[in-house]
Each structure stands twice: as structure tokens, then as C-alpha cells.
Amino acid sequence: MDTMRLRLDIAYDGTDFHGWARQKGGIRTVQQTIEEALSLVLRDDITLTVAGRTDAGVHASGQVAHADVHPASLEQRSIEGDPGRLVRRLAKLLPEDVRVFAVEEAPEGFDARFSALTRTYVYRVTTHPAGALPTRARDTAVWPKPVDLEATQACADALVGLHNFAAFCRPKEHATTIRDVHSFDWARVSPHIYEARITADAFCWNMVRALVATCLTVGEGRRQASWPNGLLLRDARAPEVPLAPARGLTLVGVEYPPADQLAARAEATRAKREM
Template sequence: MDERIRLRLDVSYDGTDFSGWAAQPTRRTVAGVLTELLDLVLGAGTVTGLTVAGRTDAGVHATGQVCHLDLPTEVWRQHEGRLLRRLARLLPPDVRVRAMTEVPADFDARFSATFRRYEYRVTDAPWGAEPLRRTDTLAWPKPLDLAALNAAAAGLVGEHDFAAYCRRKENATTLREVTRLDWRRDPDGILVATVQADAFCQNMVRSLVGAMLVAGDGRRPVEWPAGLLTRRERSSEVTVAPAHGLALVEVGYPADPAEYARRADLTRRLRVPVAEG
């Protein structure tokens, strides 16, 4: 059997024209584009095991996505000095591979991760989003109060059953630990929510944002988003915020590579599918 090597890829993409990360036979996806180009450059079937940290949905962006793949060591040695620049020439402009790094064989982009961090951008300017940021910033039709947004966010931090905010999957837990959830208003007036957790269930981040926004504009009390945590089914009162305001900005891993396998084993015991927020 040929000796194989594992590579970590750091990837960015504009999700506007992608039907999400996961490969689909009839749709343009990030994984599909990457696989097609790697097959073209390295040979069909040379790359195996493409695994991503967080499977983002259609329209969701990433500046800090991570995936891993395996390929024959000999092939990597032949191409490692020029593969990154070659991909830069061949990939479409809405996806970039920013780094390719050799990692231990027990590194798992999905299960070795210790956290995922997303940001959601919103403008409450009366004229809407600036034209150059229209694809990554939600235009909200009402003024938003930063203090109210942060008060609503505070009640959602910690380990909770987020069933009210998740699209439930069979045999999958909706228990998650949110380690950071806060809002800031940048100098340009844009409101940015930062949401960090060990993992997210499907639609969770955008559902949380949707609940906080109606508290931030005064239509719901600031206690309302946290009050939904008592529910054990998805709440029909929560509107999922549009995909285009969301971006995966960072995935964390143990500082010591020797911890990759232990972290992966722990994650597998704790829960099943890891999905986009």
C-alpha cells in the first residue's frame, strides 16, 4: 500500500453562488469545486477523505474554514512547492485555499476541533447595506439597540438544550455549549454578532441571531430568546436569519498535536453530526 500523508487546508469562500459546502451531484458546492480541481491537478481519485470542520449551508461564507484530506506522500512531495499557487490560478475567484499544511494522521478537521466561531453582520442604517457589502451584511429595517442585543445574548451563553433553535436530526443531540455570544457596533456602524461554541446543530446560529434581532429592535423583551431554551422542540416563533450575513471565521484545535486523537475521541462520544449554524 502506498504511503499517504494528511494535509490540513485553510479555506475561504464567498458563499453567495454555492449551494453550501457538501458535494451534491447537480449543484455547485465548495467541496465539489475543490475536489474537481484537485482531481484535475493531481489525478482523479488521488485525493481521498476530504473532511470539513463545519458544513456551511447555501449562501453562508467562510474566512476560516478548515478541512483535511489524504494523498500519496510521493504525489505531495512532487507538488508541494507549487500546488498552492497552481490552485490559486485555477480556482474560481469566490474560493481560495490559503494554506496547505502537513498534519499528523490523527488530525481530524471535524472531530479534533475544540470550537467554531461565526460572525453575523447586520446594518440598521436607514439606507440599507453598502453596495460593496450587500452579499455579507443583512439590512435590518428597524433601529437596533446594542445594549438590548447583548442583554438577549447573555441569557444564551453556557450549556443548554438548544432544541428551540435547531433543525432536529434523528438520534442527534441538541445539547450545545455556547462559550461566547456578544454583539459589537463597529466604527462604520455595522453590528456584528460573534458566536462561539464547541459545535452547532443545523441552523442554530442563524436562529439565535433571528431571535436576538427582534429583541434588539424592541419587538420582543430581552429575556425572550433565553426563555425559549425550556422548549424541547423547534420554536415556530423563531425566524432564521438570512444566510448571507453569516461567516465561519475560525476553527480552534488543541495547541499540542498529541491531543488531536484524544479530542476526536471525546467529540465522537459527546455527540453525532456537527453542522453549520
């Protein structure tokens, strides 16, 4: 066996990270931080592939990544047969705002990005005039006006399904903006505090924050209920669609098919993205 694929389950507070993806110039990112810690432990160059690249300021409690490592590296570090031992070792090296909660050998065919069936995000926002509670200020966005929950949910309902979400995405060359949103539900969790939970096969750049802001804009009465229907007919980013603040957004889960379907799912997804 030349390499062994490991699955990592990851959580982080994205406030002080410039997003997930490694960048030039030593900018602090989640990927760079974890890769450096893993490389130090295993004394090997480690590269992570992630289920969903989060933007600057976005958090995760259910992020998933994979890394291909040489079994010899595990043997030399006395963790052969139990990659889970990496959890404690990484905890000693990683800063407090990022944690790897599980490490295990991935099933054959597993790809953290392409094998995924769905990603789920939660967006937390307050409309209280005083803003967020100090103890939740890092993961709670502030919306400046009250919203009507019924109107907000009706807007979300209009966005569920298989659509071209070009109006809600920052353009990326040769990338499709067709996505299948499985569910989009809003709830009032306490006075002035709302949470939206959205699940889709995948999301394009800035899509969740744009969808959330669209719902809140309709919910406050600034736009008509029919607005999202028109946006779904657009084939380019709509400049009138705002972005909700990054701090309210958390990736909470990634769903995968059974082990015997992982490779087929990855192949189908990769072909779709390349097309």
C-alpha cells in the same frame, strides 16, 4: 505510508454556492469545487472532511478541511515534501470566490471536524433604511428595524453556556442539539452597522442564524427580554424563531488543541456525537 493527511485552510464567498456539502445533480458547492480542483492536480479521487458545514449563502475566511492523499500522487506532481506548493496550483484552477490559502501535512491524529475545540462565526448586519453599502452587500445582512444594542447583548448573554438549543436548530435525526456557547458578543462597528461574534464547541443546523435573529428580535422590542430563557427549555424547533439572512454570516476561525491532544479530542467528540 498508505496515505498522508493534508490540512487545508480555506476561504470563500458563499453567495453563489449552495452551501459547503457536495450534492447530487451537479449543484455548485464549495466541497465539490475544491475536490474537483484537487483531484485534477493530484490525478486522484480526493474527498474533503470539513470543520463546519456552512449553509447556502454563508461565507468563510477561516474554514479548515482535511484530505487523505497517496504520497505517490504528491511525488508524481513534484510536490513531495512541500504540500504548500498546492496553493499556487489550486489558485490557477479555482474560481475567484473560493481560495485555499494554506496546505500542509497534518499532525498525527488530526481530524478537521472532530479534533476541533471551537468554531467562531461573525455576523454582520445593518439597520440603515437604505440597506447595506454596495461594496459590502454580499456579506452584510439587512434588518428592517432599529435595534437597541444593550437589549441585543442582554439576549446574547442569556444564550451563553451549555444548553439544549433544540428551539434554534433544524432537526436532524439522531443528532444532539446540546451545545456549549463560550461567548456571544455584539458591537456597533459604525452607525447602523453591527457585528456579532459567537464561539461554541460546535453548532447545529441553522443555529447561529437563529440565535442572531433572536437577539435582533429582542433588540428591536418585538419580544421581551425573558423570551430566550423560555426558548432554552424547549425540546423542538420553535417556529416563532426567525432565521437571520445567510449573507451576513462568516465562519472566521476554528481552534484545535496541541498536536499531542488531537487524537484524544477527536475520539471524545466522535463518541459524544454518536451517543
